[in-house]
Structures are given as C-alpha cells and as structure tokens.
Amino acid sequence: MIENRPILNLLAHLTLILGVCIVALPVWVAFVASTHGPTAFMSGTIPMWPGDQMIANYSQMLGAGVSTSGTPPVGVMMFNSMIMALSIAIGKIVISVLSAFAVVYFRFPFRGLAFWCIFITLMLPVEVRIVPTFQVVADLGMLNSYAGLSIPLIASATATFLFRQVFLTIPDELTEAARIDGAGPMKFFRDILLPLSRTNIAALFVILFIYGWNQYLWPLLITTSSDYYTIVAGIKRMADAVDGLPQWHLVMATAMLAMIPPVIVVVAMQRLFVKGLVETEK
C-alpha cells in the first residue's frame, strides 16, 4: 500500500465482504434447503435459516438414497467418485512424469513426433470428440467400469509440460554426478528426479483430483448401471424427478455432499493448489 487512505481501505473491505457474500450465497441457500423437511418447499419462497431436519436428510441420503430416482445411496456414488478422481489424478501424474522423463533425458528417433502427439491432446477436450470416444469405449467393452470412467481421461498434455519444465530446471551437474556414480536412468529417476519434483506432484495432484471429481458428461454417458454412478452425475438424475417436482431438500443435501471433498482439498491445500494452478496453466 502506498499511502494510507482510510476511505479506500473501508471501500476495499466492503467490496470484499460483498464479494464473499455473493460467492457464498448459493451454497448458503443450498445448505439451508438441505436442513428442512419436504413440506418447506410446498409453497412460497425457500426459508433463509436452517431447519431441524439436517441429520435426518443427510443420513437418509448417505445410507438409503432416494428410491424413486433410480440412483443408489449417496455413499455409493461418493465412493465411485473417489475412485474415479484418485485414478485420474494418480494415472495422469504417473504417465506424465514418465513421458516427460523420456522426452527430456533421452534422444531417440521421432522424439519430436511423440511430443507433438501428446501436445495435440490439449486441443481435443472430451466434450468435442464425445461421440467417437464413446464408440471406442463401447467397442472396448469398458462401459460401466472404473476403467471406462478414468482411463479415457488420463492422457494429459498439461501435466507432461509441467514436468518437462521442472526437469529442464534441474541442473545437468546432478545428472552427471549420478552417472559418474554409476546410476542407470531408472535409478536416477527414482532417487533424484522424483524426490526433487515432490511439491510439483503434490500441487498437481490437488488440481487433478478436483478435475476428476467434477467430471460430469463422461460419467453421465458411460454409466448406465447405477452401481457406477458418480455423485456429480447422479445429482442431475435426482433433480430430473420422474414424477413431478424434485425433492429439493434431498437434492440440495446431495449437492452439499458433492462439494465437500473437493472444497476441503482446495482450502486445506491452498498453498499447493495455487502453486499447481499458476505453474500448470502459465
């Protein structure tokens, strides 16, 4: 701050408080809705303060689910989401770190071509090539499986680039020293490269976990068996109530539960998250 202007400071605080309120508004409304019984939504507007049905609603969703919507209990969907998010995050990190190692530390024919094949995935979001990708997965018999949920989303150009940048900053002297000491490439990779990129791996993990957890279109398409529904895709199925109005209190309880794991990850790992975000994207 350059000079002390109390009015500007006050204005900044007011702006921020208003901003925080706007940002929090939908979640507050959802939370309030999730603590009321079904009758609170029959007429008039939604209540603004929490009701007394919170424990009943959440335990119903986690344990039994809504039988009429054809979705499994939220507990099952959260478990599926967790598997999908972890597989995507770990899978992306593993294959990216390996390919970045290959591209940076080896010279081989068609190296440039291999690099461009990876690069081009940046330009092909799953939404864009959705119909043929679905056909491939169906032909491989991967519908309704954890493999089908995660493997097609695992290739990642951004993660490969990030690791490439990290490796390029690691001094050559270190590699030379390792070679003089008789370390082969895999030993060098395991004992020097991986430990040196630990923070980058952790930061990337946070972002990729959220990416995996929040997937929507893909799980919606390739899961027809409710055993494999993920929670984000499941909410939509619940909200599209077959008979009449959605059961708002239960839909909102599910929305709250769907938000909790990724929000915890972001808030708890904020420093790593910001580091990962700024480094991967820029």
Add this chain to the structure above:
Amino acid sequence: MKRTIFSNQLLPWLLLAPQLVITFVFFLWPAGQAVRQSFLREDAFGTRTAFVGLENFARLWGSPEYLNSLQVTAVFAISVTVLSMGLSLLLAIAVDRMIRSTRVYTTLLVWPYAVAPAVAGILWWFIFNPTIGIMPYLLGGFGYDWNHIQDKGDAMTLVVIASAWKQISYNFLFFLAGLQAIPASLREAAAIDGAGPVRRFFDITFPLLSPTTFFLLVVNIVYAMFDTFGVIDATTEGGPAQATNIMVYKVYFDGFVGQNLGSSAAQSVVLMVLVLVLTVIQFRYVEKKVAY
C-alpha cells in the same frame, strides 16, 4: 536442452508407451473418426453410409439452428468472460490493498474453483426456481416476472451467472498473482509524482496487468465454450427454444439424442479447429508475454 542424456534407445519408448497408447486410442483415433464421419452420411437405419464430401458442413451453414447456436455461444462466452473477469479484477484489487487480511479473503474466495460446473448449475437453478426460488421472489418485488423456463433472456442470464460464478475464483487468483508481481516502486514513484489511485490504476497497474488479462481472456473463452456443458445440461438443457444451446451442447445433443452422426461429427470438427486456434493463440502470445 539437456547436455547430459541417457543413451538407451528402447527405454524412452517404454516410458512413453502408456501416454502414447492412451493418447492414440482415446484422443487421436476418435478425433480421426470424427473427421472421417463428418464426410459421411448414414441412412436412417445406419446400414449404409455414403461419402458426401463437404455436404455436412454445407448443411451446417445453411441450418438456422446451427447459426443460432454460434450466436448463442458468442453471446454466452463474451458475457461469462466479461462478468467473471470484471468481478474478479475488482476483488483482486481490493485484496491487493490489504496487508493483514489477504490470506483470509483469498481463502474465502478461492473455494468455488472446487465446485463442479454441474453442481454450480444446480445451485443457481434452485435460487432462480420460478416458484420457490429466492431471486424470482426478490425480482418480483421490483415488478419483474422471472421465468427461465419460458423466457429466453432469463435462461441465458441464469447460465451466464452460474458459469461466471464458478470462474471468479480462478480469475481472482491469476489477477492477484499479476498484481503482486508489479513492483511497488513503480506505484510509489507515481504516487510521489502526485498520481491518485485511479490514475495509477489506469496508467500503471492496468497496462502491466495486460499479459495476465490476455491470458485470462483466452482461458475464459475456452472455459465458457467447452467446460460449461454441465451448467447447461443441469439447468436449461439448451432451451427454451434453443436460447442456451451452445455449440458443445449441440454436438452432444445432435449426436446422442438426435442420432445425427454426420452433423454431430461435422460440428466436432468445427469445434476442434476453434480449440486449435485458441490454443495456438494462447501459446504464441502468452509464452512470449504480451507486454506493452
């Protein structure tokens, strides 16, 4: 470029294999199929396909629905980008003034990043529900009859708000990082020369922030065009009367629901070209750091 390299020839291919196999099977092959299919037409039973050249593309340009979708996408992407970037810049400037409370405010503002677009859509859909939502009630007080199920403008407003809300935290983090990278000495010098806060913002801060702004502009357009599928599907499903049928949603809808594979593939190809252009812009200009 590394000076020290390992000399194995087989090992690098083994290391690259998982990435290349997945890229080929789930990215390049489907993309190739989309391109191939965009030149074909299947008959109603899917038994015969004929090569029709560019006819699928020609039909797109003659289709009022597709032209509408282009227009809807443009309005949507621009509104989301302007709204979320504007709000986040304001918030970032405010936080940048803070000395002690930076961390608290940042934490309170970053978490929407973690919310899935589909969930964001559901939350705002609930708030704007015409019968029980809180916003229609408040707007009713001003004499406005909100109904995003029937009114095109209301539906667009709903999806723009939900999408922009979700993107505020991302833009905020980048603007804040950009602001904090500006040397304080520059602004101090300007202050000594008698430039007030507003003058300093427009003469110093904003120009120096232009690389960040440009980067975010591209990222936000990409986000609005491709990552908002969940918002649309969870709220309006492209309706009412095509008012929120953005291009990505139309690819999905024509391909899966309408079973019009040739048209859907042609739309995929158009989108791929668009992403290609945006990615190239992003890399060429952002990597070279646009500084004025």
